Amino acid sequence: MTELLAKPPLRRLLITIAVVAVIELMTGPPGSNTAPTAGFKGSFAEHASFFGLFRTQRWVLFLFLALVGWGIVMVWMTNGPRVRVTLNKWLVVPRKFTSTRPVRWGVLGALLVVAVLLPHIINSPFWQAAMVEQIAVYVLLAIGLNVVVGFAGLLDLGYVAFYLIGAYTAAWVTGALPLPPLFNHALNPFWAIPIAIALVMITGILLGAPTLRLRGDYLAIVTLGFGEIVTIFANNLYGITDGSLGSKLIPHPSIHLGPLKYVWGLKPVPYYYLALGFVVLFLIVFSLLEHSRVGRAWTAIREDEVAAESVGINPLKYKVMAFAIGAASAGFAGVLTASQSNFIFPSSFTLTFSINILVLVILGGMGSIAGVVLGAILIQTVTEWLNNGQHWGYQPSDLYIYLGALLIVMMIFRPAGLIPSKRRKREILLSEADHENSHMDEVLLGDDT
Amino acid sequence: MLDVKDAVVRYGAITALHGISFNVEQGEIVALLGANGAGKSTTLRMLSGLHAPASGQILFEGEDVTRTKAHEFSKLGISHVPEGRRIFPQMSVEENLEMGAFNRRGSTSDDRDHMYETFPILKERRKQLGANLSGGEQQMLAIARALMARPRLLLLDEPSMGLAPMIVETIFGIIGEIRTAGTTVLVVEQNASQALRLADRGYVMENGRIVFGDLAKNLLHDERVRAVYLGESVES
Numbered sequence: 001m002t003e004l005l006a007k008p009p010l011r012r013l014l015i016t017i018a019v020v021a022v023i024e025l026m027t028g029p030p031g032s033n034t035a036p037t038a039g040f041k042g043s044f045a046e047h048a049s050f051f052g053l054f055r056t057q058r059w060v061l062f063l064f065l066a067l068v069g070w071g072i073v074m075v076w077m078t079n080g081p082r083v084r085v086t087l088n089k090w091l092v093v094p095r096k097f098t099s100t101r102p103v104r105w106g107v108l109g110a111l112l113v114v115a116v117l118l119p120h121i122i123n124s125p126f127w128q129a130a131m132v133e134q135i136a137v138y139v140l141l142a143i144g145l146n147v148v149v150g151f152a153g154l155l156d157l158g159y160v161a162f163y164l165i166g167a168y169t170a171a172w173v174t175g176a177l178p179l180p181p182l183f184n185h186a187l188n189p190f191w192a193i194p195i196a197i198a199l200v201m202i203t204g205i206l207l208g209a210p211t212l213r214l215r216g217d218y219l220a221i222v223t224l225g226f227g228e229i230v231t232i233f234a235n236n237l238y239g240i241t242d243g244s245l246g247s248k249l250i251p252h253p254s255i256h257l258g259p260l261k262y263v264w265g266l267k268p269v270p271y272y273y274l275a276l277g278f279v280v281l282f283l284i285v286f287s288l289l290e291h292s293r294v295g296r297a298w299t300a301i302r303e304d305e306v307a308a309e310s311v312g313i314n315p316l317k318y319k320v321m322a323f324a325i326g327a328a329s330a331g332f333a334g335v336l337t338a339s340q341s342n343f344i345f346p347s348s349f350t351l352t353f354s355i356n357i358l359v360l361v362i363l364g365g366m367g368s369i370a371g372v373v374l375g376a377i378l379i380q381t382v383t384e385w386l387n388n389g390q391h392w393g394y395q396p397s398d399l400y401i402y403l404g405a406l407l408i409v410m411m412i413f414r415p416a417g418l419i420p421s422k423r424r425k426r427e428i429l430l431s432e433a434d435h436e437n438s439h440m441d442e443v444l445l446g447d448d449t
Numbered sequence: 450m451l452d453v454k455d456a457v458v459r460y461g462a463i464t465a466l467h468g469i470s471f472n473v474e475q476g477e478i479v480a481l482l483g484a485n486g487a488g489k490s491t492t493l494r495m496l497s498g499l500h501a502p503a504s505g506q507i508l509f510e511g512e513d514v515t516r517t518k519a520h521e522f523s524k525l526g527i528s529h530v531p532e533g534r535r536i537f538p539q540m541s542v543e544e545n546l547e548m549g550a551f552n553r554r555g556s557t558s559d560d561r562d563h564m565y566e567t568f569p570i571l572k573e574r575r576k577q578l579g580a581n582l583s584g585g586e587q588q589m590l591a592i593a594r595a596l597m598a599r600p601r602l603l604l605l606d607e608p609s610m611g612l613a614p615m616i617v618e619t620i621f622g623i624i625g626e627i628r629t630a631g632t633t634v635l636v637v638e639q640n641a642s643q644a645l646r647l648a649d650r651g652y653v654m655e656n657g658r659i660v661f662g663d664l665a666k667n668l669l670h671d672e673r674v675r676a677v678y679l680g681e682s683v684e685s
Contacts, residue, residue, distance in 0.1 A: 297551070300537055309520045310522075310531050311523060315520070
């Protein structure tokens with residue numbers, strides 16, 4: 001037995017099966033005292049077809065996934081570098097082609113056309129609603145957090161606070177809160193958009209100015225605290241927010257500007273176009289910023305703060321800017337959510353939500369706008385698809401186990417994300433190399449000092 | 450040009466600089482010498498705004514810069530080449546140079562070309578990433594980056610650290626050229642013999658104090674300096 005286990009391929013196979021078995025047992029339909037392994041329900045005999053077996057017997061599916069995963073690992077370990085070299089050779093021509101400006105603009109234009117036509121292609125009400133509530137909102141949040149985490153390299157674990165403030169601003173200016181709106185004059189949620197964006201940016205500055213002097217872990221903890229404080233405030237300040245009852249009766253947005261009249265109603269598609277417009281706007285602003293003087297300052301701070309200071313960059317100023325600019329899209333996302341669903345509850349703005357957005361950014365590729373957008377769309381679409389009906393006994397409460405597993409796999413095989421930002425990818429490789437080098441330094445220079 | 454008066458620097462309860470005073474005149478190269486832990490790097494950290502003095506005063510061209518923040522120095526005309534070079538590893542040589550001119554308006558391509566003339570190796574490597582340069586090239590890049598801000602005073606922290614003797618020779622040669630071109634230089638060094646052959650004047654630091662200062666040529670022949678820093682005797 002021990003001899004058999006000494007063989008790496010076999011050992012890996014057993015480990016993969018063990019890990020998958022643990023995930024299988026931890027997820028799936030909930031068990032009870034009498035039947036703790038409810039996930040195993042069903043039998044071979046019930047399903048005549050092969051695919052039927054897959055659909056109801058989760059352990060068959062998981063065993064299959066384990067074998068596939070093991071196969072991929074085995075092939076990759078022996079052929080990985082060679083495959084990568086060949087792939088790169090093949091991709092030289094297409095890469096050159098896609099890196100030219102007209103092609104890029106063409107691809108972007110085509111994507112925009114697809115995005116505009118999408119609600120007409122997808123007719124199902126479920127997906128039309130999901131496109132706004134679950135995908136567009138998450139894309140907005142992910143691209144905003146990407147400015148903070150990806151561009152400026154600041155770990156923000158309380159990003160949900162800006163989303164909450166955006167949503168509550170919509171409730172406030174429309175008179176849906178106990179707190180009377182400005183000048184006692186209730187506005188339409190459409191006008192809440194600029195107010196919310198301005199307010200979250202100011203909040204970003206107020207929070208950032210004192211706390212962004214902190215670095216790394218300390219900043220993460222302060223932002224985590226900030227996220228919690230804002231949620232608890234919304235929950236406890238009954239006189240201002242109606243507390244845990246949430247805010248109901250937030251009206252739908254509408255425009256009455258001279259000849260321009262439009263009322264957003266109950267249907268999700270108009271909200272989709274509103275969201276799409278702002279997504280495009282934020283994407284343009286963020287990518288212009290990325291390649292501007294400000295973006296270069298962010299890169300410099302991320303790479304070496306002391307060096308950045310020595311060339312005359314004020315780190316605090318640019319970090320606060322990243323915080324405020326990144327918050328803007330969350331402010332709009334908050335208004336969108338509040339005015340579309342008409343109600344908001346403090347309990348929906350949790351730490352888990354912040355982390356969820358962070359996962360989208362990391363999976364998509366920190367610092368890469370295209371990657372973050374793709375990551376958010378992909379993950380949210382798959383999640384929604386799983387939520388919509390029983391697929392393979394998936395339970396919504398298990399989402400984070402699967403996302404966690406996915407995150408681990410990604411960190412091993414593609415640490416810089418789906419579409420890595422070129423610079424971030426190199427930074428990750430470099431820090432790994434640094435780690436090895438510093439170890440080598442210890443070995444080589446140990447007796448020198 | 451630069452006057453430091455009675456500067457005291459503390460790290461918490463520990464006093465790193467016990468009231469040091471020295472000055473740098475326009476057009477000079479001044480070397481600050483001392484062993485490990487003598488307070489050289491702390492002095493430079495203080496001069497570049499990374500650590501404010503607890504008491505004392507720093508004047509640059511008559512202006513009080515004691516409480517000036519690190520990022521404001523490049524605008525004033527003081528550029529700092531930090532210890533350990535600290536170039537931006539994931540930026541190309543060219544991008545690194547452009548970052549050096551971050552606070553300058555208008556075109557900087559003339560300055561860049563000038564840097565490529567001074568450091569021909571950087572021109573060869575201009576598309577390469579900072580991380581992929583050799584130690585000597587990184588040091589040249591760090592100096593060139595600092596010069597891109599057109600400083601009147603250049604602060605160099607241990608430019609010879611970790612470099613081969615031949616490259617140290619080249620770098621010190623370039624520091625001489627920089628002075629000839631009109632930039633005043635304050636260099637902190639452990640490599641005393643190299644630094645003193647280049648500098649006009651030198652100060653020797655020990656335990657957070659400046660123990661003596663003199664013309665470089667006198668220091669080179671000073672017995673105390675020879676004994677401790679030039680390794681002519683084993684006593685310490």
